[in-house]
Amino acid sequence: MDxxxxxxxxxxxxxxxxLDSKKDAVTLDVKFAKLDxxxxxxxQSVLDVKxxxxxxxxxxxxxxxxxx
Numbered sequence: 001m002d003x004x005x006x007x008x009x010x011x012x013x014x015x016x017x018x019l020d021s022k023k024d025a026v027t028l029d030v031k032f033a034k035l036d037x038x039x040x041x042x043x044q045s046v047l048d049v050k051x052x053x054x055x056x057x058x059x060x061x062x063x064x065x066x067x068x
Contacts (some may be wrong), residue, residue: 009040024051
């Protein structure tokens with residue numbers, strides 16, 4: 001876990017595991033960003049399973065306040 005000590009918020013998160021054996025490694029890498037009001041959100045999430053040739057990347061952006 002990466003922590004932004006200036007704002008005391010999570011900046012990133014990395015998880016490593018495996019499926020049936022250690023040859024089937026699975027990694028998850030999440031980068032966080034902040035909205036204008038300081039709220040943190042996962043800006044990018046990358047799931048990678050190299051042995052299965054699977055890579056999923058999710059980008060989050062364009063958040064804005066609702067209303068007039």
